[in-house]
Amino acid sequence: MPKFTLRHQLLQLISAHFKEIIREPGVIFWGIVFPILMALGLGVAFTKKTDIVRTVAVISIGEIPSDGVTLWHRLENSANVTNLTWQETSGHLRLTIYNDKLGNSTFIFLPTSWNEAMVMLKRGNISLILEEKNGKFIYHFDPLNPEAQLNYMKLSRVLNPLEKKPVENPGYIAPLTVTGTRYIDFLVPGLIAMGIMMSSLWGISYGIIDKRTKKLLRRMIATPMRKSNLLLAIIIVRFGMNFLESALLFIFAFFFFHIRVQGDIVALALVFLAGNISFSGISIFISCRTANTEIGNGLINAVVLPMMVLSGIFFSYHNFPKWSIPVIQKLPLTMLADSIRSIFNEGAGIPEIALPTAALTMIGIIFFLTGLKIFRWY
Amino acid sequence: MNTFRHAETVINVDNVFKSFKQVKAVKGVSLQIHRGEFVALLGPNGAGKTTLVEMIEGIQKPDQGTILIKNRRWKGHEEDIHKIIGLSLQETRFMDKLTVVETLTLFASFYLLPMSRIEEIIELSGLQEKRKSYVVNLSGGQRQRLALGIALLNKPEILLLDEPTTGLDPTARRDIWNILNQLKAEQATSLILTTHYMEEAENLCDYIILIDRGEIIREGPLEKLLDDRKGNKTIDFSLEGDLSAVHFNPPENSFQVIWDPQNARGTLTMHNIEKELPDFLNYLKRNNLRLQNLECRRTTLNDLFLSLTGRQLNA
Numbered sequence: 001m002p003k004f005t006l007r008h009q010l011l012q013l014i015s016a017h018f019k020e021i022i023r024e025p026g027v028i029f030w031g032i033v034f035p036i037l038m039a040l041g042l043g044v045a046f047t048k049k050t051d052i053v054r055t056v057a058v059i060s061i062g063e064i065p066s067d068g069v070t071l072w073h074r075l076e077n078s079a080n081v082t083n084l085t086w087q088e089t090s091g092h093l094r095l096t097i098y099n100d101k102l103g104n105s106t107f108i109f110l111p112t113s114w115n116e117a118m119v120m121l122k123r124g125n126i127s128l129i130l131e132e133k134n135g136k137f138i139y140h141f142d143p144l145n146p147e148a149q150l151n152y153m154k155l156s157r158v159l160n161p162l163e164k165k166p167v168e169n170p171g172y173i174a175p176l177t178v179t180g181t182r183y184i185d186f187l188v189p190g191l192i193a194m195g196i197m198m199s200s201l202w203g204i205s206y207g208i209i210d211k212r213t214k215k216l217l218r219r220m221i222a223t224p225m226r227k228s229n230l231l232l233a234i235i236i237v238r239f240g241m242n243f244l245e246s247a248l249l250f251i252f253a254f255f256f257f258h259i260r261v262q263g264d265i266v267a268l269a270l271v272f273l274a275g276n277i278s279f280s281g282i283s284i285f286i287s288c289r290t291a292n293t294e295i296g297n298g299l300i301n302a303v304v305l306p307m308m309v310l311s312g313i314f315f316s317y318h319n320f321p322k323w324s325i326p327v328i329q330k331l332p333l334t335m336l337a338d339s340i341r342s343i344f345n346e347g348a349g350i351p352e353i354a355l356p357t358a359a360l361t362m363i364g365i366i367f368f369l370t371g372l373k374i375f376r377w378y
Numbered sequence: 379m380n381t382f383r384h385a386e387t388v389i390n391v392d393n394v395f396k397s398f399k400q401v402k403a404v405k406g407v408s409l410q411i412h413r414g415e416f417v418a419l420l421g422p423n424g425a426g427k428t429t430l431v432e433m434i435e436g437i438q439k440p441d442q443g444t445i446l447i448k449n450r451r452w453k454g455h456e457e458d459i460h461k462i463i464g465l466s467l468q469e470t471r472f473m474d475k476l477t478v479v480e481t482l483t484l485f486a487s488f489y490l491l492p493m494s495r496i497e498e499i500i501e502l503s504g505l506q507e508k509r510k511s512y513v514v515n516l517s518g519g520q521r522q523r524l525a526l527g528i529a530l531l532n533k534p535e536i537l538l539l540d541e542p543t544t545g546l547d548p549t550a551r552r553d554i555w556n557i558l559n560q561l562k563a564e565q566a567t568s569l570i571l572t573t574h575y576m577e578e579a580e581n582l583c584d585y586i587i588l589i590d591r592g593e594i595i596r597e598g599p600l601e602k603l604l605d606d607r608k609g610n611k612t613i614d615f616s617l618e619g620d621l622s623a624v625h626f627n628p629p630e631n632s633f634q635v636i637w638d639p640q641n642a643r644g645t646l647t648m649h650n651i652e653k654e655l656p657d658f659l660n661y662l663k664r665n666n667l668r669l670q671n672l673e674c675r676r677t678t679l680n681d682l683f684l685s686l687t688g689r690q691l692n693a
Contacts, residue, residue, distance in 0.1 A: 003492045009490070020476065
């Protein structure tokens, strides 16, 4: 009968940890399906052209003017304009402005009182109040609200045809639809980077803390097992899972959104490896002495949440104050996301990503060695 | 007579102390365990049993004193000692989504054992029908048998079991005892078993160490500990009526009463029943106390512990 060897010991540890993960249906959902759903949801929301429907509160004050010009009349008079239609349903007026390039905009005019309109405005249900006063229209909106401004510009063109001041010649509008410049091109590399961070921190840190809480860690090292084999197995399994999750997300984005890697694939592999090293090291450090999962939750969130918010995964971090940008750019998640993005969208190669890759690797090694030095096995 | 006391010493604990912040968990404990001997560390919860065993296991370091495993200190000999000991910790939980056979295979790989050992252990621990069940789906008793099986994988010379049957029903407890009794018959393994069940200590072990508040309060072979009390009778009694103000204050050189006000029950230890029982009954009469129940039985380890500490083992 064959005997186990040290190589078998490592393989057994890898196999055990891998089985532990893949046999948990929640892991498959949150690790693989959820990022794909997120890419799908956000990608569709911010990439596909869809109709915009907005509600506008209408307040009528005073008698119908002698010239009989009301909102209804204005819209009737506008009916000869080719790019819009209006209809009356259930006492509401619906105005649709068609635009092939920007998508259609539908305005629902809701007759109401001033007080009710203010409540709706405060709740965010509307952004514009239209006051019809003796045949004139007054637009009430927050000038700092870009959506309200846009609604005003669109509506005023129809309702006040003589005040056609805003430059809206459709010929000047050129929506960007080239691969690499769409929101989904920005999003997917960010999601891959975030997936590596989340999966490493929750998979490695939480896994180790959980084993410590269950006393499994102390039970395992009360055998001749090599401690390095245990940590190596946990990190290798997580690396494999991260690769699987990222690959599936990319394949989905490739077929559904036609995402392409425009840069060097070797550079991408190096950045991916560096990202895994970085977050594995941070994970070992977080879990090195944490006694229970409650504290572990807090610690992991304390690391994950700021980076999720600041590192420009969903939206550019350049909207943050100028002084904070250099700091944000040095966060591991920012370095990873920016590097992957530059390879995907800007055609970057090894020279462009060498510095962040080296920095990520160093961060991982420093945190790993520090964590190992103070690691509490019991 | 415990014949093991003349065999080779496999564990030697000498004047060991251990404190946690303000709590002195172990206070100057010394003990020896010999080859093939089954020893029970018997004491209530919080007595310091687990801390002592964890120091023997190498998990905790003593503040003072020495621990030798087969004449070797832990420091510098971890790998050698790990190879010869097997242990089961209190409430260890293995990986939920591994099967019984996968869990055993994993641990067998740590000891570099032949794979045939896994089948032997599955049979020994009676888990044949559960070999492909996930650990999470095992009952408490089955999990404990798996933990014991893992502890026995490497055919350990020294087996350390920390409360292996706590929380189990009587049948599951007896299953564990049967496995350990099989092991005892082979006389190749020394066992330290911590427990607060006196039946467990009586059933499995040749040598009993009573421990309380970090100190050994009595030790010896089971028969000797109980023989010391030969001729003693233990009487349990309960009283009727309002007992809130009852205090026993018997005359000197008379019977001794340990009164449990919560359960309205008392225990008497009598050295001379012919003299002391009438004294006791007269005492009750003088104090207007009426007997509800009175029962005479053999003296147990629990009685011994009660007489030494004034507290029950399972308290």
